[in-house]
Amino acid sequence: MLRTCVAYRNGQKLAEISVEEIHHYLEQPDCFVWVALVDPGPQELAVMRAQFHLHPLAVEDAQKGHQRPKIEEYGGGLFAVVHMIEEKDGELIVGEADIFVGRNYVLSVRNRAERGFQEVRARSEREPELLRYGPGYVLYALIDAVVDRYFPILDRLEDELETLEERIFAGMSLRDNIEALYALKQRLMLIKHAVTPLLEAIGNLSGARVPLMCTGMQEYFRDIADHLQRLNQSIESARDTLISATTVNVSMISLQEGEVMKRLAAYAALVAVPTLIAGIYGMNFELMPELKWKYGYFLAIGLMVGLDGLLFWKLRKEKWL
Amino acid sequence: MLRTCVAYRNGQKLAEISVEEIHHYLEQPDCFVWVALVDPGPQELAVMRAQFHLHPLAVEDAQKGHQRPKIEEYGGGLFAVVHMIEEKDGELIVGEADIFVGRNYVLSVRNRAERGFQEVRARSEREPELLRYGPGYVLYALIDAVVDRYFPILDRLEDELETLEERIFAGMSLRDNIEALYALKQRLMLIKHAVTPLLEAIGNLSGARVPLMCTGMQEYFRDIADHLQRLNQSIESARDTLISATTVNVSMISLQEGEVMKRLAAYAALVAVPTLIAGIYGMNFELMPELKWKYGYFLAIGLMVGLDGLLFWKLRKEKWL
Amino acid sequence: MLRTCVAYRNGQKLAEISVEEIHHYLEQPDCFVWVALVDPGPQELAVMRAQFHLHPLAVEDAQKGHQRPKIEEYGGGLFAVVHMIEEKDGELIVGEADIFVGRNYVLSVRNRAERGFQEVRARSEREPELLRYGPGYVLYALIDAVVDRYFPILDRLEDELETLEERIFAGMSLRDNIEALYALKQRLMLIKHAVTPLLEAIGNLSGARVPLMCTGMQEYFRDIADHLQRLNQSIESARDTLISATTVNVSMISLQEGEVMKRLAAYAALVAVPTLIAGIYGMNFELMPELKWKYGYFLAIGLMVGLDGLLFWKLRKEKWL
Amino acid sequence: MLRTCVAYRNGQKLAEISVEEIHHYLEQPDCFVWVALVDPGPQELAVMRAQFHLHPLAVEDAQKGHQRPKIEEYGGGLFAVVHMIEEKDGELIVGEADIFVGRNYVLSVRNRAERGFQEVRARSEREPELLRYGPGYVLYALIDAVVDRYFPILDRLEDELETLEERIFAGMSLRDNIEALYALKQRLMLIKHAVTPLLEAIGNLSGARVPLMCTGMQEYFRDIADHLQRLNQSIESARDTLISATTVNVSMISLQEGEVMKRLAAYAALVAVPTLIAGIYGMNFELMPELKWKYGYFLAIGLMVGLDGLLFWKLRKEKWL
Amino acid sequence: MLRTCVAYRNGQKLAEISVEEIHHYLEQPDCFVWVALVDPGPQELAVMRAQFHLHPLAVEDAQKGHQRPKIEEYGGGLFAVVHMIEEKDGELIVGEADIFVGRNYVLSVRNRAERGFQEVRARSEREPELLRYGPGYVLYALIDAVVDRYFPILDRLEDELETLEERIFAGMSLRDNIEALYALKQRLMLIKHAVTPLLEAIGNLSGARVPLMCTGMQEYFRDIADHLQRLNQSIESARDTLISATTVNVSMISLQEGEVMKRLAAYAALVAVPTLIAGIYGMNFELMPELKWKYGYFLAIGLMVGLDGLLFWKLRKEKWL
């Protein structure tokens, strides 16, 4: 679905144009066209391929989707893939933005993601001194927006992890924690798979030799790389913490288990001792003086209770009960 | 066994030719020969070696088989080894394609694999504008086909892994899972050993300096490298998940075990308490008033049942039963 | 908040100046201005941005804070971020120093850190032969001071770790140790995240090609790098030790647990044996000679005590009790 | 001990010569001498050092032995160390071949290894078109022979590993497996320490710039590197599998243990229930109707047997017995 | 403390000189001075700094001590730090040699180490053809001596490790082994921290471009690097083995524990069965024929003993006892 199609000159919006008018604006100097598609069908992509002379392998990637983040050069053009991660009902949805960039055009293809790039366009149009850089700047602005959206998602995962840590050291719901930690790691890895390859790819846009349309933008792309490195480090930290937390959680379960077994064994002792006494006074010897005592029975019961009291106190002191 | 032997000129099929005619076509300009062998014997390879002046070390590799994936230059020619992985009765069979490429010939040797390259040849012949690139394009098309076949196999392993994950968190058949996870990892490693060395090797065909017959094909080989990187990342993810899943599975077994021990200990308590009461009323004291009561016996039984009921309720509440 | 603003010429302090006078001194040859801000607001930073023509992306980083340690070139200037770690009530507080360096100015922005750089300025003013190097030397002196402050903090963590190790091998408070080891690792990682990226960044100031204002200072920056490598190695060692210690601690808990279970089982035996004897003499056979003996009862009790004594001695010998 | 000393010209054997004649042949053009020593004493090495002007550091290495695999350049000569691994009574013996190579000589020193290089010499003499390459070819042939001998040894270790895997999943001799896996890893590491450094070293003989006497042999040395990489990957796989197998084996032991404990607890229940019933009918209440029944006793015994039968059936169903 | 101060010319000892004479000899061509200090105070270092014009940062390192191994260039001079490891009462003491090397001087500063470099000087003076190389050779000889002393220390650690391995598989003193393995790893890491950074540093003295005074010595420094690599590999092997051994040791403890629990449970069964029989014959049924039998009591005791004998045999067979 075509979302927007606008022509710009010298950082200023010229006009919203139709797809058919694109080639007309491409021929004008200092002019570039910025087209936004959302979940397009093969037909729409074929039209764009023809308008912008896109490379078939790049179009194939955009068509198929589910690419890893990357930035590739095709002749004079760039093809960038970035992952758009959104939260929905507590699950992470991984969408994709496929961005084709040429000397005088930008085509962004958004797949499986709800939140679009309207605000990026709006902010760009408010800053004509930057938009004058042309398609290279638009590429920067789009990737920057995508990367900025990773931060709150990662923050939420880190918060969840902290909650889990507190539960672990409080010994709470240890069994459920295992599954929660496992699921958390899976979600963390989704972000990692969005961040790490992009960090690698963006290095080629912030170094000494960059593609023509990114000239002069190096410091901006380096800023994205810096954001990605911060994300990357936070992810690595979280992952490391997750592993430790899982180990501790399993240890805590085994400790709780041991605790229960110890208490059960202690209770068993509390029953075994009076059983022994009862056994003794159940013996059939002819001469057992206590049996004849008036309060023998009550003394025996008292002995049982007394010994158990003593034992109970002892076990409490040893923390076995 | 010779499968096919065809001569091409300018991307167009000239004729199916016999082995003896090969040298004739090799002498013509703009012409190349594409030969396909299947599980050949030493004799057939010797004939090809003579026809195409293949390097003895490369022929030796093709003869012996069981090579690691690689792409080697021998003089002006290339020798590529790729693993062909096929599923058969739930097991993975690792076959091998050994591809010799020269300025004007392609020789593909397929070993221990059922599915051939007929469709690759058919598609290539339908796209003469690409086949015009010559042997370099055929090499691309063959490797691309082999790599594309890894995806559904990996998908199936990932599905199996997900099924195992569900079984683990449902606490089902935990003992069998250990062996299943172990076997899954072995199969995953088979794919990894096909993918990782090939990724390394293909880099030399997509960079700045490539062998002559691959000139102009860099973007195509980079596309294969991109596929291999996606595979590689999925394999790494799956491996990571496998390790976590194994750890969790073992923890789950130990939890179930603990559960059983706790229940057994709880049942023991349910027997021990009435045993104590029976012991008490089995004592031989002369003066034990309850023994004389009319309903003493029934009260004792009632006491046993009552205490056990109370205990049962208590144990249930503590989740020990 | 503006802390200090001083102009220097040839390593000698000229005068404390006001913000408005800065541009005046920037125009003079051999002169540089060193400004120190503490937790500044956006307004103060905007003034500095105008005075020194700072790059907006660098100012944005200083404004937002929570950057990773780095040293970036912006045109002819440098922008450095270093973490300032301080201990407060047993917790580590991570502050930040953002340092802008140009041909003739240094602007240090200190955030969330109590201890400032007054001593650095004082020492620099006492060594005019070094301060003559200009802004590059000030950058060195600031980073050197920050790095030197990491050592005592790391020392304290290592001491804590040693205390924990002793407790582990003495079998003391093993459960609390788990949480203590976990928290220790978190704090260790805070230092690691201050050290490792800075080590990487500082390499660019000690190599063959360095920014203009750091020329001739390479050996000084290499000295910082050397300190950072020592810190890094100590951190890695401590981390390694932490992992081993955690493993050993968990093993020790499980050993203690096993110890308790063994003792409980041994005590159970001490009760079970006399219970069996009591059971035997509670049988109702008509002919049981011992029952008629005058001291049968006492002999039975003696037998119980004797067997238990023997058993106790045996269990002690086997170290099960 | 001198094994053989032969002079060659243009790939053809000239004559077996004595040590004293060596310098005579070294002076002739197109001629080279190939000397083989076995476990030589210092005296023999000193003679060779003088004949071939060997570097003292290289001779020292050959004298001391127990070097890591390496290939070093000394002036115009090469000094190679490779490990010769042999199996003897189920143990791996690590011998060493130290090879000195110059423009017109090869000196191989074999230490602590039974199997020599006679077959290498014989095959080389049968292929004069290759032997014409001179000392560089002999170096290739010797290393190639050593590396080819690693394969069957590694195969045997992999077979042992598979046998152990089968035993693990069959739950057989789990305790012995721990030690077997441990010993297997040690032997695997012996091969790894022979392979990995050699792979690194051989890279310098198969690249663009190689020592003079190896010119034109690059494809041959690359073939050795390829063998070493295959070995390396198999070793890494085996190591990975060993780690997994050890983990699983330990889990299996703990599972078997748990199994035994469960069965013991189940048996305990089978004894405890009739003990309770016996206790009940051992109570001394005056009014216990069952005691007076004619078949009361037999009914009680029947009740015990019946309850135990029921319990047994229940425990079997739950797989606790 | 000044140990020795000698001037050399062309590899020949000229004279033992006083500190005051140093500058005199430094001015003579082909002459160099070799000074050895032991645990010097700041004053002594200040004198040397003045005599040799040492860089203040290098002197500061030598003063402070506790540096990591490194080799740094300062102007035309070199500053090397190597760790001297000595065994004392079973503990490893890490001393330090700080070596300043210039065109015509060597200053070695030995700290916290008992064994000096007298033998190095003696051997050097006996080999004037090598000592003629000058300060570069002395640097080699000193580092070579330090590195050679690591071998016997590492050997001893490896022996200890083997002893521990034997104890583990014999099931001996498993609890003490944990602490012993832990301490062994700490000592191993001390050596690793001496070896790994030095290996990195020495690479710069054995490559293509080396500092002036090391020209022609590359093969000698490469020999040290080779020793360090052997040490490094042995350390890595030992570390790997240590980790495996620790894991196995913990498993062995848990196995022994399980063994004890199984035996205790088996003993419990041996008591429970006769207790049940006694309970049965303690029931008060009026009609229990056995009670009236003349040898009923003895038959009951016989039944108990018989059943326990059977049970004992059964448990032995199952290896539970």
Ligand SMILES: [Mg+2]
């Ligand atoms: Mg980072």
Ligand SMILES: [Mg+2]
């Ligand atoms: Mg990173």
Ligand SMILES: [Mg+2]
């Ligand atoms: Mg990171």
Ligand SMILES: [Mg+2]
């Ligand atoms: Mg990590």
Ligand SMILES: [Mg+2]
């Ligand atoms: Mg981290």
Ligand SMILES: [Mg+2]
């Ligand atoms: Mg980290």
Ligand SMILES: [Mg+2]
């Ligand atoms: Mg990847």
Ligand SMILES: [Mg+2]
């Ligand atoms: Mg990988």
Ligand SMILES: [Mg+2]
């Ligand atoms: Mg990867």
Ligand SMILES: [Mg+2]
């Ligand atoms: Mg990856």
Ligand SMILES: [Mg+2]
């Ligand atoms: Mg992954």
Ligand SMILES: [Mg+2]
């Ligand atoms: Mg990953």
Ligand SMILES: [Mg+2]
């Ligand atoms: Mg790994």
Ligand SMILES: [Mg+2]
């Ligand atoms: Mg270091």
Ligand SMILES: [Mg+2]
């Ligand atoms: Mg590190």
Ligand SMILES: [Mg+2]
């Ligand atoms: Mg380090």
